[in-house]
Amino acid sequence: MSLVHSEALGVEFGAGGERRRILDDLDLEIGEGESYGLVGRSGCGKSTLLRVLAGVNRQWTGKLRLLGRDVVPGRAFDGDLRRGVQMVFQDPYASLHPHHTVGRALSEPLTVHRQSDVARRVAQALDEVKLDPDLSLRLPRQLSGGQRQRVAIARALLLQPRLLLLDEPTAALDLSVQAEILNLLNQLKRQHAMTLVLVSHDRDVIAHMCDRAAEMQSGRIARILGRSELGLA
């Protein structure tokens, strides 16, 4: 079954003479269980596409189906779509509240969705990303870059998403820490039978992680790379 399906997806920013087309007539098909990469230079539209899939950017045109449900432009995700699609951003400093402890950052999605057993599930989430439970009292600035990104991943996984969107999840990390995070993502993907969509400008990361990748160029998919093309990278 395809988890992501789009037809003639378009996004425009600006108005009047300043109007620019960021995504142009984009068709995308991602199957359940795939690791799918989006590559391309800065400004090619890969992050914008990810933000449409995450429901962060709701101003788009065309057709979009996510997790088998039709998505309506302009409307916030609800129900299982809101839980089922989660995103991890490039810079965990910017995506974690600087004055909220790790424990609070992780409890929030659970309380928002009125789920029970919060404390136990927070502890379990920390354990899954191999962080010490004592860290739940710390603030983001008291963590290393790799630990912060693990917290962001733990938070995304708390609602048991089927689709995990990753925007340059290791661009801010050292190579040795990047290796740990990539291994963790692959392991969690297997455990939870998730589908991953990974944006990166680093072709090596895409080649290591993805079954297929779309190479984007000025808002369109220039070509689809299969394993044979990715393996050469």
Next chain:
Amino acid sequence: MTETPLLRVEGLSVQLPRDPGRRPLVDDLSLEVGVERVALVGESGSGKSLTTRALLGLLPPGLRCEARRLEFAGRDLRACTPRDWAALRGGSLALVLQDPRHALNPVLSVERQLEEILQLHGTLARAQRRARIAEMLEAVGLPPSARILAAYPHQLSGGMGQRVMIAMMLINGPRLLIADEPTSALDAELRDQVLELIATLAARGRMGLLLISHDLQSVARHCERVLIMYRGRIVDRCAAAELARSSHPYTQTLWSCRPSGRTYGSALPTLDRDAIDSRLGR
């Protein structure tokens, strides 16, 4: 290395003053750099940037810095006054930083920026300065057009900004260039180009180059020798060509943890920090 090295460091330590019981942030570090390209490689927090800051007299106030020897071109850096430092830095001792968006002056045009550093360190007349600027921009692969000269840092892409910073640091013909993660703010495709540019210009100008990075494989292609740093110490030294055969577990992991098409489907090697610590006796 044939002649006396440009930079000689022996027993450099950098420590927080308030806890003398703790292990120093940079711990008894010794290194020499001649007219050659040397890489200093380690993870975040290993002390490589503090080492660079110490070499340039730019440590944040409050950190205690000691060394048995700290010499640049035969001169004792420990005895430098602020005025001496100002004459050295940007003159015969140059530093390229990580992110041009923070390191360039945001309110000066490219031309003004390059001219300022020439005026600070030399006595060239205006026409000569202009000629030198054009020549230097050409050398870093930027056309010295009116548009580039008049551009402010925010109007430049990351790659162009980094080229301007390299031009600025090389314009006075330094003897030693220190580059601290010069490519980490750039896109992957630009990284190699910029490292190649730095290495080529350093070789052409008969300069010493100390390149600081966390990416072992990419610096290895552009340097002759590599020093590996872990928790404030240099734990491994080897020729760049020998890296793949290093017996040190830390070097081995740094060397092999880069993902690629060939590692698809397998777990990447990661550091066993406990094993490394116990090997180092900590």
